[in-house]
Amino acid sequence: MKTLKQYEQTGGNVSAANEYTVVKNQTEGSSIFLTVLSSLIVVLIVLGNSVVILAFIVDRRLRNRSNFFLLNLAICDFLVGAISITLSIPYTFTGKWMLGKFLCKLWITFDYTTTTASAYSVVLISYDRFLSVNKAVLHQSLQNRHRQTALNMILIWIFSFLVYGPAVLLWEIITGTNNFPEDSCRAGFLETWYFILGASTLDFMLPLLSISFFNLRIYLEILKRSAKRQNHSISRFSKEKAKDIGPFTITNNTVLSSPQTNEKRQNNSVPCMDLKIISDSPQTNERLDRLNKRNKLSKDKKAAKSLAILTKILSNLTIKDPTGVKCIGDLNVGC
Known part of the structure; x- marks a missing residue:
């Protein structure tokens, strides 16, 4: 707008007037583009955060400490989109504030407070995640303390207001200066570098x-736990490997016994045949499977032979007389 005013002061120069028209068209095009872009951003912010707030209201299972902090962040962002950015669109497009000084100060105070509260809500969420990872017991004990959670949220809003609010509302009274036009809506401290530096430290550097x-x-704690878990897995694997060394080993289909088992055999005691395979190679496993199949086949053959012998004996003992009554051997039972 300053550029347009400078061109308006050039007077009747034709070239200057043409250049003024070009600059004016470019400025209006940029303003329209910024207005459309800001409106789209407002719609996305309002819809997205409205879904979060509605989900928290509908589903009671979401009402714990961590989700309350997320709700606080959603409320801050919703207010920024619905009020702060919405009121800034016509002011950006026209370059004039037409709602009066009182509403101007309220709007600036609200804008600074909500944006600062949004930043501190992210800090609170990060702190909650820190407790959940590094101090899980304490974090679990705080989940159902809704009064303490509400107090933390209220303190965020109070501190956010104190960073900029009093300066916005009382700057002209304290300093006695007013360097901005009536149709302009800006904070009085924008030209005071030391205040900007201190306030920026509180609302940007400290949260960052x-x-x-x-x-x-959180990242270092996760790395530490991962290293411990890996070491534990390695030690457990080593212990399991050590347990695999038993009194018997199978190598090339030959059962080798240890000296302890030989001593037990000499004492006429029956050792417990707990066979272990040291090698994990596929060939050794295949040999063991063949050995097990052979043992099972041998047992099945012995059982079949025993059953055949028993059947033959019973058939020889059983004799039928002409009447059909069975007689067992020479005892003449049933004859």
Whole structure:
């Protein structure tokens, strides 16, 4: 808009007037593009955060400490999109604030407060994730303490207001200066570098460092647990391998006994035949399967022979007389 005013002051120069028309068209095109883009962003922010808030209201199972912090973040972002950005669209397009000084200060205060609260909500969510990973017992004990959770959320809003709110509302009274036009809506401290530096440290640098610290601690804790789990798996695998060394080993289809079992055999005691295979190669496993099949086939043959002998004996003992009554051997039972 300053560029347009400068061209308006050039007067009756024809070339300057043509250049003024080009610059004016470019400025209007940029304003239209920014308006459309801002409107699209508003729609996405409002719809997305509305879904989160509605899900929290409908499903009672979501009402725990961690999800309350997510709800607080969704509320902050919803207000930023629905009020802060929405009111800034006509102001950006026209370059003039037409709602008065009082509403201007309220809008600026609300804008700074909600954006700062959004940043601190992310810090609170990161802290909650830190507790869930590094201090799981404490985190579990805090899940159902809704009063403490609500207190944390309220403190975020209070602190966010204190960073910028009093300065926005009282800057002109404290300093006694007003360097902005009536149709402009800007905070009075924007030209005071030391205040901007301090406030930016509180609403940007402090949240950034806090989020980085908590997430770094979470990452290091995950690496530490992964290393412990890997070491535990290796030690457990080594113990299982050590247990595989038994009193008997099978090598090339030959059963080898240890000296302890030989001593037991000399003492006429029956050892427990617990066979172990040291080698995990496919050939050794295949040999063991063949040996088991041969043992099973041998047992089946012995059982079949015993059954055949028993059947033959019973057939020789059983004699039928002409009347059909069975007689057993020489005892004449039933004859």
